[in-house]
Amino acid sequence: MEAKFIKELANLLGPEHVTEDPAVRRQAAVGGDYLPDVVVYPADGEEVARVVRLANEEGVAVIPWGAGLHARRGLLPYKGGIALRLTRLQKILEFDRDNQTAWVETGRSLSSLNEVFRTGRLFLPPDPLEGGDCTLGGCIAANAAGPRKLGYGTTKDYLLGLEIVSPTGEIVRTGGKTVKNVQDYDNTRFLAGSWGSLGVVTKAMVKLKPLPEKEVPLCLGFPRLEEACEAAFNMRQELGPVALELMDAVLMEALQESGHPLPVRGEACLLAAFAGFTEAVDWQVDQVRAKYGQAAEVVEAGEDEAATLWEARRQAWRAMGGEEGAILGSASLPFTATGKFVQEARSLFLSGQQKAALAAHFGNGHVHVFLKHPPSHYEAVGEVLGRLQDLAAGAGGLFLVENINDLAMVRRWVEGRGPALIPLLRRIKEALDPRRVLTPNSKVLAYVLDAAGATETAG
């Protein structure tokens, strides 16, 4: 990147908000040796717009960046360009307790936002496993959600409107402040999960929920995986938990070893949370005890234990990945096929002596598979992955490998849903970002814009 360009950035933002320090650049990069050329820290949406306009003039890539906690899931490694760190966008411009909304800048972390919202007995529900340090902007880019997705949905469900900086550097408003609003195309939700490819979200009008009177997480250990699956099925049908997570014995053991032991034993455990009015939650918990108290070890978590429990669930990836990393697969299934998939995958691993763990957002039919195998030797486990694909497809679902940057399969899958989709997506990107400066490495569009770029390997 030319010195002249860096100087122009420094003129725009002040030299103290522009850096080429390699250590700082590394913090805003997805992979190893591929770093941005410069990291900038705009103060607000207006400054973001100026940076994006300058980048358009020069044809330089701009990649918005918050805490970087989701980045690997949605971005490919990219060399060069501007990392646009939004961490100075911290303001809560309006916290309207009565309307249960807030108009906030997106560089602020979820936990810090919720600290403020809780003073009004309200909260913003998304609880990504990446933790409370995630910025709101990152959660919007990723449309993040966590275990409570079952009860509360994803980030997009809490967005009423946005201020975005378009890829050509204009400030655009979407949506508004009301739940019912049909005066524009729903760009508010369209931008959620777009990984910064169509606009930089600089402010969001978020919809908040009243804090539940009571929330109780329960941990249930089952002697057999099959029983855990059956219990999970029935619990979702009858008792309406807000979270319903399943973890298998391999994962439980890995968590134990990494210092995050679960309070129960068995071949599998369920983490079920109930939230709402006190009487209803008490009833739900009583029902769980009455129905599963015999077959399972049931532990009700108090406030401190609850934090430990969720923390253990959050550590699953690190516990399985260790130093060399692991391959992370994801299956999306009919709820009715989830238990069967989990059990068949378990038998598959046993028969192939494959070290692998399973964790499921059971209520959502979403199963994560952690293969204890370095992602760099991805081909060696091709057969197992193929079998998992067949298992999911056989149930009418889909299995994808998440942390391998091979998007050829995604491209084939999207094409299978209509050959016109790829040209349509390309036209959308070109219409909004004619110079293709904004987040050219987003996975959601990489396979659209550049079929070859879709198979770039991880750095």
Place this chain on the structure above:
Amino acid sequence: MLDRDTLSQLVRIVGEGNVLTSEVSLATYMYDATLLYGRPDAVVFVQNAEEIAAILKLANAKKIPVTPRGAGMGLSGGTVPHRGGIVVVMTRMNRILEIDPINRVAVVEPGVTNMELQKAVAPYGMVYMPDPASQKVSTMGGNFGENAGGMRGIKYGVTKDHILGVELVLPTGDIVQIGGKWEPIAPELNLLALLIGSEGTLGIATKIIVRLTPHPPAIKTMLAVYNTLEEAGNSVSQIIAHGIIPATLELMDNKVIQAVEDWLHIGLPLEAGAVLLIEVDGFEAGLDRQAEKIIELCRANGAIDVKLARNAAERDNLWLARRTAIGAIARLRPSYDLEDATVPRTRLPEMLRRVAAIAEKYNVPIGMLAHAGDGNLHPLVLFDERDQEEMERVHKTRGEIFKAALDLGGTLSGEHGIGLAKLDFMPLAFTEVDLDFMRRERRAFDPNGVLNAGKFIPEA
């Protein structure tokens, strides 16, 4: 007029009996539920996605405007063929293709009415939550196109919260699948978000996958009567501030109360300033306490009477006034215009005051209904369409209502859409830059501008 070649190609695509061009037929498809009109050149009944695709390919080749239409219940002119061309009628695609209660999904064709779907899933203990007032006749395709709302918005959201995927014919005549029944895990843009509520400008849905919700195990219904609108509005805010999110919070003003009472004689106090219909649902345990708290809050905020339904029959009775409100008030004058300006919930009392002042200023009677929980006001503006002078006052009234809503931090439309009816007001709500962003998206979908052109987003 369509040329002979175009007509014969249409006949080849859908069959002789499915292309209408007689004056009477064309006149029948000129309108929707607004007062707007536009004469089409041909009306075509379609049976499947392939036929629609072929029609759109033809329309692109010849640059003919195409207007998709369900039951024609729209309240913003979205299905009015104001530029002529072809009206594509979807009502024969009316099969419910699948109901899967355990996975909580159903798949329907777009011509199925909202109510037909409700009735079909009810035996499984399921509900399709969006319930627009037009649900007996309005189609799922129309609900999808307009992002229809309803009475349960505050707790359960609107159409966009309950559609999981569609089969869609793009404006270019290509058939694609978007979204799906299960958790979306592939790295994909959320095109579905853009499509729901796109008012038939970005594609025509030919299959719709919807989310079903288990019927709430218990429901409590209450009706509170107030001397003033203010007190009713305050009650709404207070209930929600106490952490209770009712499924329904419907407000009716004095004009509506009088019209209903005059028609049905169900014992509503004629002098009441407002009534509030409130419903909470959920697990049985704890619901009594919520209902008691609501009653207490209503009384504390000035309710002169609060009734709690003790059984299904009483519940129906409490709902009667709300269900018949529009019919009752529409009896007062030859025509009415139903608006849907929406403001943040706490601004609703102020909005009601402003609308009352506007009604007085222009001497136009306005009855007010509101989905009070989500700040969604339905002013029913009453008039005689044949009276030119009165129509001018009505026009000014509408304009001022929209301006008031925007002024209070609200929106031109909460659930009816922009279509043609509110097109002129779009520059009040958006900057030219905002509008251009949407125009560019629209061109990406519809490079030749054939699908519902000239509606929703004002042309540059």
